[in-house]
Amino acid sequence: MSQLKSTVVNSLQQFSRLVPLKSLLMISGQPLFCPFYHTISNDPLPHIDHLYQKRSVAAFIADLDFLTSNFQPLDYSGLVNVVNGAKALKEPHFFLSFDDGLVEVYKVIAPILTERQIPATVFLNSAFVDNIALMFRYKASLLIDRLQHSDKDICLAFARMLKTKPDKSSLKAEILKLTYADQPVLDQLAEVGQLDFEKFLQNSKPYLTTAQISKLTDTGFFSFASHSVDHPLFSGLTEADGLSQIAESLAWLEQQAFTSEKAFAFPFTDDGVGASFFESAYGELGLELSFGTAGLKKPEFAGRHIHRFPMEGTSLAGRQMIKGAYLYYLVKAVFGKARISR
Numbered sequence: 001m002s003q004l005k006s007t008v009v010n011s012l013q014q015f016s017r018l019v020p021l022k023s024l025l026m027i028s029g030q031p032l033f034c035p036f037y038h039t040i041s042n043d044p045l046p047h048i049d050h051l052y053q054k055r056s057v058a059a060f061i062a063d064l065d066f067l068t069s070n071f072q073p074l075d076y077s078g079l080v081n082v083v084n085g086a087k088a089l090k091e092p093h094f095f096l097s098f099d100d101g102l103v104e105v106y107k108v109i110a111p112i113l114t115e116r117q118i119p120a121t122v123f124l125n126s127a128f129v130d131n132i133a134l135m136f137r138y139k140a141s142l143l144i145d146r147l148q149h150s151d152k153d154i155c156l157a158f159a160r161m162l163k164t165k166p167d168k169s170s171l172k173a174e175i176l177k178l179t180y181a182d183q184p185v186l187d188q189l190a191e192v193g194q195l196d197f198e199k200f201l202q203n204s205k206p207y208l209t210t211a212q213i214s215k216l217t218d219t220g221f222f223s224f225a226s227h228s229v230d231h232p233l234f235s236g237l238t239e240a241d242g243l244s245q246i247a248e249s250l251a252w253l254e255q256q257a258f259t260s261e262k263a264f265a266f267p268f269t270d271d272g273v274g275a276s277f278f279e280s281a282y283g284e285l286g287l288e289l290s291f292g293t294a295g296l297k298k299p300e301f302a303g304r305h306i307h308r309f310p311m312e313g314t315s316l317a318g319r320q321m322i323k324g325a326y327l328y329y330l331v332k333a334v335f336g337k338a339r340i341s342r
Contacts, residue, residue, distance in 0.1 A: 012331070013316060013324030021070050021319075024326035028333075030296060031089040032082065033071060033322065034308040035063070036097045036265075039104040040112075046145040047138035047206055050172070052313045057108060063311060063318030064116065067094050075119035076223045076261055083289060083303040096120040097291070097308060099227055099265060101129060103205055106212040114219050122208075122216070123227035123265040123291075126252035130209050131201040135231045136178070138206070139186045139197060144172050146195045157192045161185070180232040213258055225263035226250050235272030242277060247285055265291040265308070275342040278305060296329040298339040307340075 025031065039048060040060045048054055055063070067073075071094040074082070079095050081087035096113075098105055101124040113120055127133050147158065147168055159166035162174040178185055190197055200206075208216075216222040226249040228234075234242045246264050253259050264281070266273070270292040278301050281287040290305045297307040309325050311318060332338045 012327040013320045017320065017323075019323060019327065021323055021326070024323060024330070025070075025092050028296075028326050028329055030298075030326070030329065031092045032074070032095065032306075033067075033092065033296065033325075034095045034097065034291070034306060035067065035311045035318075035322070036099060036293070036308040037311050038099050039102045040108050041104050045206075047134070047141050047200070047204075050141040050144040050176075051137055053315065055312055057112075059315075059318070060109075061112065064112070064118065066317075066319045066322065067096075068116070068118070073118045075221075076121045076225070076263065079306075080261075080288065083299075083306075095306075095308075097265065098122045099267075100135065100231070101125060101208045101213075101224075101227070103208055103212070105222075106208055106216060110216055110219065110222070114221050117221065119221045119223070121223045121225055121263070122213075123225050123263075124208070124213075124249070124253065124258075125227050125229060125231050125267075126249040127230040128207045129213070131205050131207050133230065134197050134201055134206070136180055136183050136186060137231070139183070139190065140175050140178055142195060142197070142200060143175050143186065143189050143193060146190075146193045147171055147175075150193060154193050158189060161189060161192065180236065210256060213256075217258060223261060224253060224258045225261055225265065226253060227265050228267050231267040233268045234266055234270065234277075239274075239277050239280065242273070243280055243285060246281060246287065250285070250287075262286055262288040263290070266293065269293050270305075273342075275301075278342075292340075294340060296325045300340060300342075 037055060040055050040057055042056050045054065071092040074093040074095045078087060082089060096118060097120060101122055105122055125135065128135060155166045155168065155171060158171050162171065164170045164174045213224060226246055228245040229249050232245065250262060264287055281290065282304060292305060292307040293310060294307040295309045299306050311321060329338060
């Protein structure tokens with residue numbers, strides 16, 4: 001997020017305290033709100049804690065209290081009916097989702113949602129289920145965590161590899177710059193830093209297992225869809241490779257009998273992905289719905305591409321974030337920026 005955008009968003013979030021949500025809903029004409037999270041936890045999570053500020057259990061429950069007081073929950077099949085025109089949203093609704101298929105969905109989130117009878121969709125990376133592999137950004141966070149507890153020799157070794165200063169602040173910045181294509185570098189850093197990613201997967205089990213997913217499916221409150229095979233930034237892929245990521249992960253989901261839904265949520269962002277990609281995904285792959293992360297925006301491609309709002313990375317109350325999102329939408333609408341151009 002640019003500094004200017006961040007300043008505007010922060011100002012609107014503070015101002016949102018003075019504006020009733022009902023007024024914002026009426027003026028915006030946007031009755032559907034799609035919040036998403038990755039995880040909920042009160043415990044340290046070294047694979048996440050150096051990437052963004054996660055939501056605590058208390059904050060998550062407060063978010064849900066505000067959402068359910070102002071919106072009706074909508075499950076995936078209901079959302080499809082809205083897009084297809086079979087269901088009209090006469091009242092505000094929210095569609096809740098979680099990315100990456102992290103184990104806290106089973107251990108922390110599911111008990112809260114099932115008690116409240118709130119449905120949710122979890123977007124899975126097929127390469128990570130059963131803790132077979134680890135996403136590159138989570139590797140980066142673990143390396144930063146290792147760095148914070150390491151001696152001078154490891155800092156110097158990291159600095160030589162990354163060609164930067166041996167201070168921990170500079171090293172952290174360089175590690176966070178590493179991309180999907182830099183995974184060999186991450187693995188080399190782990191070897192130098194005596195960090196065993198396989199051991200972390202075996203001991204901490206950060207991802208859902210197939211058995212846990214089956215149990216969540218049986219509750220009737222969870223559905224599962226694609227988040228790609230191994231979480232690349234799609235603007236950095238060729239169109240063929242991006243479509244292959246979706247096709248392979250959807251085939252895996254179908255094989256596991258976790259879902260019959262052909263839905264996909266872009267990892268990171270869909271920024272930079274052209275219209276032809278979406279047309280191929282809906283046509284060649286038979287994709288039903290797709291999801292971005294641009295916040296509150298008008299849906300694209302006849303309503304089939306829906307943008308979600310991230311509820312992490314801040315200590316702000318959910319009510320401020322949600323009302324701020326609607327205020328920001330209204331500001332963008334004035335300048336014709338409420339819809340993404342591709």
